[in-house]
Amino acid sequence: MTINPALLLIAGALPIPLLRGRVRAVWMMLLAPAGLAALWTLPEGVHGSFEILGLQLETLRVDALARIFATAFLTAALISMVYALHLRDALQQTVIPVYAASAVGGALAGDLITLFVFWELAGLSSVFLIWARRTERAYRAGMRYLVAQVASGLLMLGGIVLHVNAGGGLEFGFIGASGAGGLLILLAVGIKCAFPILHSWLTDTYPEATIVGTVALSAFTTKFAVYVLARGYPGTGELVWVGVVMACFPIFYAVIENDLRRVLAYSMINQLGFMVAAVGVGGALGVNGAAAHAFADILFKGLLFMSMGAVLLRTGTAKGSELGGLYKSMPQTMVLCVIGAASISAFPLFSGFATKSIIMEAVAAEHRTLVWLLLLFASAGVFHHAGIKIPFFSFFAHDRGYRVAEAPLNMRVAMGIAAAGSILIGVAPNLLYGLLPYEMDYSAYTTAHVVNQVQLLLLASMAFTVLMRTGLYPPELPSVNIDADVLYRRLLPRLWRTGVDGLTRLRDATAPLHHRAGRLSSGVRPLRTASSPTDLMVLWVALLLALFLLISLL
Numbered sequence: 001m002t003i004n005p006a007l008l009l010i011a012g013a014l015p016i017p018l019l020r021g022r023v024r025a026v027w028m029m030l031l032a033p034a035g036l037a038a039l040w041t042l043p044e045g046v047h048g049s050f051e052i053l054g055l056q057l058e059t060l061r062v063d064a065l066a067r068i069f070a071t072a073f074l075t076a077a078l079i080s081m082v083y084a085l086h087l088r089d090a091l092q093q094t095v096i097p098v099y100a101a102s103a104v105g106g107a108l109a110g111d112l113i114t115l116f117v118f119w120e121l122a123g124l125s126s127v128f129l130i131w132a133r134r135t136e137r138a139y140r141a142g143m144r145y146l147v148a149q150v151a152s153g154l155l156m157l158g159g160i161v162l163h164v165n166a167g168g169g170l171e172f173g174f175i176g177a178s179g180a181g182g183l184l185i186l187l188a189v190g191i192k193c194a195f196p197i198l199h200s201w202l203t204d205t206y207p208e209a210t211i212v213g214t215v216a217l218s219a220f221t222t223k224f225a226v227y228v229l230a231r232g233y234p235g236t237g238e239l240v241w242v243g244v245v246m247a248c249f250p251i252f253y254a255v256i257e258n259d260l261r262r263v264l265a266y267s268m269i270n271q272l273g274f275m276v277a278a279v280g281v282g283g284a285l286g287v288n289g290a291a292a293h294a295f296a297d298i299l300f301k302g303l304l305f306m307s308m309g310a311v312l313l314r315t316g317t318a319k320g321s322e323l324g325g326l327y328k329s330m331p332q333t334m335v336l337c338v339i340g341a342a343s344i345s346a347f348p349l350f351s352g353f354a355t356k357s358i359i360m361e362a363v364a365a366e367h368r369t370l371v372w373l374l375l376l377f378a379s380a381g382v383f384h385h386a387g388i389k390i391p392f393f394s395f396f397a398h399d400r401g402y403r404v405a406e407a408p409l410n411m412r413v414a415m416g417i418a419a420a421g422s423i424l425i426g427v428a429p430n431l432l433y434g435l436l437p438y439e440m441d442y443s444a445y446t447t448a449h450v451v452n453q454v455q456l457l458l459l460a461s462m463a464f465t466v467l468m469r470t471g472l473y474p475p476e477l478p479s480v481n482i483d484a485d486v487l488y489r490r491l492l493p494r495l496w497r498t499g500v501d502g503l504t505r506l507r508d509a510t511a512p513l514h515h516r517a518g519r520l521s522s523g524v525r526p527l528r529t530a531s532s533p534t535d536l537m538v539l540w541v542a543l544l545l546a547l548f549l550l551i552s553l554l
Contacts, residue, residue, distance in 0.1 A: 002042065002048065004047075004060050005036075005074065005101075006101040006104040006105030007101070007105075008031075008038055009032075009035050009098070009100055009101035009104065010098055012031040013095075013096075013097040013098045013101070014094075016090060016097075017090040028097075029081060031077070031097050032077040032097075032100070033078065035074045035104065036075075036078075039062075039067065039070055042060075044063050044064070045061070046060070046110055047060040047061070047062065048060030048110075055111075056111070056170065057111045057170070058111045058114070058172075059108075059110065059114045060110070061108060061109070061172075062108060063437075064436070065230060068295060068436060068437065069223070069294065070107040071435065073223070073298075074104060075298070075299075076216075076219035076302060077100035077219075078417070079219075079299075079302060079414050079418055080100070080216045080302075081093070081097065082410055082413055082414040082417065083306055083410065083414035086408045086410050086411065087212060089132060091128060091132050092128075095132075098121070099122060099125045099126045099216060099220055100219075101118075102125060103118070103220040105117075105121075106119060106122070107227050110171065112160045112163070112164075112171075112172050113170060115172050115228070116156055116157055119152070119192075120153045122149075122221055123149025123152065123153060124146075126145075126216070126221060127142050127149070129213030129214075130142035130208060132210045132213060133208065133209060133210045137208050138208045138210075141208035142205065144201060144204060145204075148191055149192070152188045153188070154188075155184050155185070155188035155191070156184070156185055156188035159180075159182065159183070159184030159187075161181070162179070162181030162184060163175065163182060165181075168181060168182075172231065173231070173232070174232060175232035176232075176233065177233065177238070182232075185232065186232075186236075189229055192221055192222065192224065194246070194272055195242055195276075196242070196245050202222070202268065203253075203265040206261065206268075207261040207318070212309070214305050214309060215306050215309060218305050219298045223294045223297070226290060229275075230290050233279060233280075234279055234283075234286065234287050235280070235281070235282025235286070236280055237280055239277065240277050240280035240368070241280075242276055243275070244277055244374050244375065244378075246272055246273030246276055247270050247271075247277065247375055248378050250267065250269045250270045250273075251266075251270060251378065251381030251384070254385035254386070255381075255384060255474055256474045258319050258320050259318055260311075260319070260320055260323070260394060261309075261318045263386070263389065263390065264301065264390065267382060267386040268301055270381070270386075271293070271344070274289075274378070275289075275359075277363070277371065277375065278290040278293070278362055281368075283362065284438035285365060285442070286362045287437055288440055289359035289361075289362050290359070291436055291437060292432055293355040293359060296343070296351040296352060296422065299343070299351060299418045299421045299422045300340045300343035300351055300418070301344065303336060303337070303340035303419055304340040304341065304390060306336075306411065306414060306415045306418065307333050307334075307336055308394065310407035310412075311394055313407065313408075314404040314405060315404060318394075320393035320397075323394045323400060323402075324394070324397040324399055324400045325395075325402060326404070328399075328403070329402060329405070329406070330404065330406055330407065331406075332412055333412070333415070334391065336412070336418075337390065337394070338391050339419040339422060341386060341388070341391050343426065344382060345383040345386065345457065346379060346453060348445070348453060349426045349427055350422055350423065351421070351424075352426075353426055353449075354444045355425070357453075358442060358444070360376075363375060376456065383457060383460045383461070429444050
């Protein structure tokens with residue numbers, strides 16, 4: 001019997017609100033392993049195919065690329081649900097498996113329509129993990145997040161229409177950026193993958209989500225986008241430079257950022273940059289590197305978000321300027337955080353070293369010297385802001401006097417699973433390499449790889465020490481950095497106010513004409529000069545529908 005793991009997760013999420021206590025906990029912990037069992041009992045090929053309205057859909061297709069990403073998503077689902085066991089909030093515990101199912105279903109989609117359905121489900125389900133914090137800031141952040149997700153969905157739908165009308169078909173395979181449809185789909189993916197300028201939704205909303213919600217958000221949306229790139233755009237050269245920019249620019253913001261969960265959001269963009277660049281390089285090494293690093297990132301980035309979530313739970317803050325000295329009262333969380341920091345920094349014997357080195361090798365094999373040097377710089381930068389800054393300012397630095405309890409047991413178990421996975425990949429990388437889409441003759445533990453990485457880490461740590469000793473390292477200030485947010489936080493509101501002021505002046509200037517016209521047409525009600533929010537909403541919906549109809553007719 002063929003079972004779609006995504007549908008299994010969705011069906012399993014439905015009774016969660018009705019269950020109580022240990023029954024609910026056991027049920028939640030069984031969902032992801034059941035999905036993994038269903039996934040790995042499926043042979044490669046198409047297992048769900050049917051025709052509707054003249055469209056041939058392949059809702060369940062299994063190959064090596066789909067299997068490794070689906071495995072990563074189901075592993076993340078298990079970790080997230082264990083991490084959420086202490087909650088009494090049925091909403092979050094129900095949303096997490098649905099959200100995970102959207103990523104799993106997208107990875108197993110064989111056609112673009114099925115991909116679009118799960119693409120939209122990912123955005124619509126995940127926003128509740130932000131709103132579940134139930135604060136005004138979370139509500140506003142969730143609305144901005146939802147706008148980004150809906151915009152991405154509209155662009156993808158328009159791109160699919162154009163792609164099909166151009167004869168590209170519905171099969172979800174290589175799409176490329178040569179046609180208008182492919183470009184629109186790439187732009188849609190770029191929003192969810194946090195391409196430069198399009199990334200603000202990520203750094204703006206992840207720190208505002210719930211403690212558990214941020215962990216889940218870190219695993220699915222962006223890695224789902226990486227999967228779509230790896231499937232539809234391998235070897236697209238422009239992605240190499242997009243990835244390089246993504247890997248480099250967040251470093252500068254992360255170093256000066258005070259909110260440590262926001263630091264990790266910038267760090268996520270940095271790591272996504274390596275994956276995007278690898279997809280742009282293409283070939284067996286490029287795609288394998290992107291897939292392997294996505295798998296590893298789900299574990300170590302989730303581990304870092306979980307450790308900061310535990311700190312936030314116990315202290316009520318995740319700001320570097322307010323933390324320090326927690327190693328005394330949260331030693332287990334500290335050790336687990338350090339494992340995540342070592343993994344993301346690509347220390348030998350940790351997962352980041354085993355996966356990032358594939359990407360660097362792929363770039364070197366293409367003789368892209370400048371790209372290689374910039375990614376090397378980005379590797380040193382991530383050690384500064386994630387490998388050192390996160391554990392240093394939260395657990396060491398100045399003792400702020402916190403004497404709190406350790407993280408709840410279920411949180412430590414979830415962090416332990418992620419830490420064990422990160423160490424296992426680092427110590428025995430061939431276990432992960434064997435799951436990758438393409439066979440490759442590659443070893444991470446060569447003398448050159450190890451020596452180069454150790455030298456890089458030593459130089460980066462020396463630079464951090466010198467900067468701290470001399471007082472040149474940017475201090476932790478209670479402030480919020482605005483990067484591309486300035487576009488919609490300041491520029492767009494300013495343009496809106498300027499337009500409204502201009503229309504008001506135009507109305508005032510033409511008021512005499514309206515007065516005369518009013519005397520000529522007495523008894524006729526004057527037109528309203530200001531639109532209510534409902535009117536504006538209807539106008540925007542009409543404009544979007546008109547745009548979609550125009551695209552579909554092209």
